[in-house]
Amino acid sequence: MNIGNKSVPRSKYVFECSWFTDKSEKHERCINKHTFNHHIDLLLPETETIPDEILSELSDQLYYLVSGVSPSWLLNAEFIEVFVRKGHLILNVTKKTYLELGLVGTVSKYYNKHKDKYVVIIALLSDEFKEGTKFRKRVEWCLEKWKWLFTFFITWQPHDPAVCSSSISSYMTTKWAVTCHDCCIKASSHVYRYLEAPLVTHKNTEETDAACGFVKYFEWLGAANEQLKCNGSADSYVNTYSCPTPHTILNHCLNISLKGFFTTDSISVIVNSLRNKLCHSSGKIPWVAMTVHGFQDSPVSWGQQEHGYFDSGDNFYSIVLFPDDGVWIYKGLSFLDLLS
Amino acid sequence: MDQGLKPSPHDYRGHPRTIIQEYYGMLECWIQGGCFYEHLPEDLAGQHWTPTDTKPNKQHSFVRAFLERVLQESKTDEKDMLFKYVSLGEKSSKKKKSIKKRTKLLTASEKKQLNLFKLQPDDINYALYLPLHELWKDYMRDLLCLEKVTSKNQSEAERRFMKSDLHGSFVTVIKSKCPSLIGLSGIVLQETKHTFKIITKSNQLKTLPKRGTIFSISLDDYIFTIYGSNFMFRASDRASRSFKVKLVTDLS
Numbered sequence: 001m002n003i004g005n006k007s008v009p010r011s012k013y014v015f016e017c018s019w020f021t022d023k024s025e026k027h028e029r030c031i032n033k034h035t036f037n038h039h040i041d042l043l044l045p046e047t048e049t050i051p052d053e054i055l056s057e058l059s060d061q062l063y064y065l066v067s068g069v070s071p072s073w074l075l076n077a078e079f080i081e082v083f084v085r086k087g088h089l090i091l092n093v094t095k096k097t098y099l100e101l102g103l104v105g106t107v108s109k110y111y112n113k114h115k116d117k118y119v120v121i122i123a124l125l126s127d128e129f130k131e132g133t134k135f136r137k138r139v140e141w142c143l144e145k146w147k148w149l150f151t152f153f154i155t156w157q158p159h160d161p162a163v164c165s166s167s168i169s170s171y172m173t174t175k176w177a178v179t180c181h182d183c184c185i186k187a188s189s190h191v192y193r194y195l196e197a198p199l200v201t202h203k204n205t206e207e208t209d210a211a212c213g214f215v216k217y218f219e220w221l222g223a224a225n226e227q228l229k230c231n232g233s234a235d236s237y238v239n240t241y242s243c244p245t246p247h248t249i250l251n252h253c254l255n256i257s258l259k260g261f262f263t264t265d266s267i268s269v270i271v272n273s274l275r276n277k278l279c280h281s282s283g284k285i286p287w288v289a290m291t292v293h294g295f296q297d298s299p300v301s302w303g304q305q306e307h308g309y310f311d312s313g314d315n316f317y318s319i320v321l322f323p324d325d326g327v328w329i330y331k332g333l334s335f336l337d338l339l340s
Numbered sequence: 341m342d343q344g345l346k347p348s349p350h351d352y353r354g355h356p357r358t359i360i361q362e363y364y365g366m367l368e369c370w371i372q373g374g375c376f377y378e379h380l381p382e383d384l385a386g387q388h389w390t391p392t393d394t395k396p397n398k399q400h401s402f403v404r405a406f407l408e409r410v411l412q413e414s415k416t417d418e419k420d421m422l423f424k425y426v427s428l429g430e431k432s433s434k435k436k437k438s439i440k441k442r443t444k445l446l447t448a449s450e451k452k453q454l455n456l457f458k459l460q461p462d463d464i465n466y467a468l469y470l471p472l473h474e475l476w477k478d479y480m481r482d483l484l485c486l487e488k489v490t491s492k493n494q495s496e497a498e499r500r501f502m503k504s505d506l507h508g509s510f511v512t513v514i515k516s517k518c519p520s521l522i523g524l525s526g527i528v529l530q531e532t533k534h535t536f537k538i539i540t541k542s543n544q545l546k547t548l549p550k551r552g553t554i555f556s557i558s559l560d561d562y563i564f565t566i567y568g569s570n571f572m573f574r575a576s577d578r579a580s581r582s583f584k585v586k587l588v589t590d591l592s
Contacts, residue, residue, distance in 0.1 A: 098519070099515045099516065099517065099522075099591060100514065100515050100522065101519065101522070102519050102520070102522035102523055103519055104519045104520065105519070141523065142522075142523075
C-alpha cells in the first residue's frame with residue numbers, strides 16, 4: 001500500500017500470553033529489556049483515585065537534564081566503578097564522523113543501503129576495557145580529540161537501596177562541574193464515567209462471541225489512553241471508531257498519564273502494586289492495563305538493540321493484568337528492531 | 341670494398357653473362373636432345389623432320405623472363421653487373437641495424453626476492469630518520485618558498501607541492517575508511533603507487549594504503565591535506581604529471 005509514493009511505516013507487533021506467577025516471568029523480562037522509558041499510561045477500571053503505592057514511587061523519582069557533558073567523562077574509571085554495573089557506550093555516528101573517529105563499528109541496519117550511519121559499541125565492563133589497556137587508551141584518545149559536548153537526560157537506579165538516586169547529580173556537579181537541572185515526572189489523570197469497554201478474558205485471545213480478541217482490545221486501549229471519543233459519531237475530527245463488541249459499561253475508569261524518564265525498577269514497582277490492587281478488589285476490576293512508551297527517537301530500544309526512528313518509531317509495550325494472574329503482553333517495534 | 345678482391349672482367353667464373361650463356365647453351369642442348377634421348381625409331385628416322393622455329397624462341401623468352409624477374413630485385417644495372425656477383429637463388433639480405441644493448445636491470449619480482457626494499461632490523465629506528473626529515477624540511481622550504489606564498493600564488497605553490505618528493509615527510513592519517521589507521525603518523529620511508537611506508541615514533545613500520553585515506557603533512561605554519569585516492573601515482577610519475585582539479589565527494 002502506498003500513499004503519495006511514500007510507503008507506510010513498517011512495524012512489528014508481538015503478542016504474548018502468560019501467567020504472572022510463571023517461572024519464565026515474561027513480563028519481568030519485557031520490562032527489564034526496555035530500558036529507556038518515557039511515557040506510561042495506566043488504565044484502571046472501577047477506580048477513582050491514584051493508588052498510594054504508585055504515588056509514593058513516583059514522588060521519589062527524579063531525572064536530570066545535564067548539558068555540556070563530554071562522552072569521554074563517561075569512561076572515567078571512577079565513574080564506571082561507582083555508577084555502572086552493566087553497560088555499553090553506544091555511539092550512533094554519521095559516516096563523516098565515523099571516517100574520522102577511529103573506532104571500529106558496524107553499518108546501521110536502517111542505513112545499510114547508502115552506508116550513511118554507523119554504530120560503535122564499547123563494552124565498558126569487558127576485560128579489554130580495563131584500566132591501562134591499549135584498547136582503553138585508544139578509545140579515550142578517539143573521544144577526547146573531538147571536544148564533543150552533549151546534553152543528556154540522566155537517571156540512575158542505585159544498586160544498593162541505602163544509596164539515594166540523587167547521588168549521581170551531586171557527583172556530576174562536583175566532579176564534572178556541570179549544572180544539573182532536576183526534572184520531575186509530569187502526571188495527569190482523567191476519570192471516565194460510563195465508559196464502553198470491550199469484554200475480555202485471559203483465556204480468549206482470539207475473537208469469539210463471548211469476548212473480544214486481543215487485536216481489537218489493544219486497538220481500543222490505544223484510543224482509551226489518548227482519551228478519544230469512541231461513540232461512533234463523526235464530529236469535527238473525522239473519527240468514526242466505536243468500541244468493539246461485545247462490550248460492557250464501566251462506571252468509572254481512571255486514566256493516568258505519566259511523562260518523564262523511568263527506570264525499569266520503578267516500572268516493576270508499579271506493575272506489582274497494580275497486581276496487589278487487582279488481588280484485593282475481589283473480582284470487581286475486570287483487568288488493569290499499563291502501556292509504556294520508549295523515547296521514539298532513541299537510538300536504542302529493546303535489549304540495547306538499534307532502533308529505527310524514521311521507519312516508524314514504534315517502541316512500546318502494553319501489559320494487561322487479569323484477576324486470575326493472567327498476563328497479556330503486547331510489544332510494538334520498528335521493522336528491523338530485534339527483541340533480544 | 342677491397343680493390344684486390346674485385347673480379348676482373350676477364351675472369352669468366354661467376355660472370356653473369358657467362359652464366360646466362362651457360363644456361364642458354366644447356367637448354368639448347370636439351371632441346372636438340374642429342375645426348376639425353378634415345379635414337380628415333382628407324383621408321384621415323386627416315387622422315388624429314390625439322391624443329392619448328394617457335395620452340396627455341398619460347399625457351400629463349402622464358403629464360404629472359406626468369407632472369408629479369410630475379411635480377412630486377414637486386415636493382416642493378418647491366419654495367420654494374422659486370423663487376424658484381426649476383427646470386428640468382430637467394431634474395432639479397434639487408435643489413436640489420438645494430439641495436440645498442442642495454443645494461444640488464446633487475447625485474448620487480450627479482451628485487452622483491454632479493455629483499456632490496458626491506459629494512460634490516462637494526463635500521464628500524466625512528467631516531468635514525470630524523471635527519472632525513474630535517475633534510476626534507478629544508479628541501480620543501482627551498483621548493484615552496486613559504487614566506488612568499490600569498491593567497492594569489494597559493495595554487496602555484498600547491499602545484500609545486502604535488503610534484504615534490506615526500507620521502508622524509510611526517511604524515512598523519514586524519515581520515516580513513518579503515519578506522520584503525522586513523523591517527524597513525526610517521527616519517528615516510530618509501531612511496532609506491534598505492535602505498536606509503538612509514539616508520540612510527542614507536543619504531544614500527546607501517547604500510548598505509550593511499551586509496552580511501554586522507555593524509556595531512558605539516559610544514560612550519562602550513563598544513564597540507566592529501567586525498568590519497570587522487571594521489572595514486574609513483575613518486576617519479578608525479579613529478580612530471582599535470583594534475584586535474586577534482587571534486588572530492590566521498591572516500592572511495
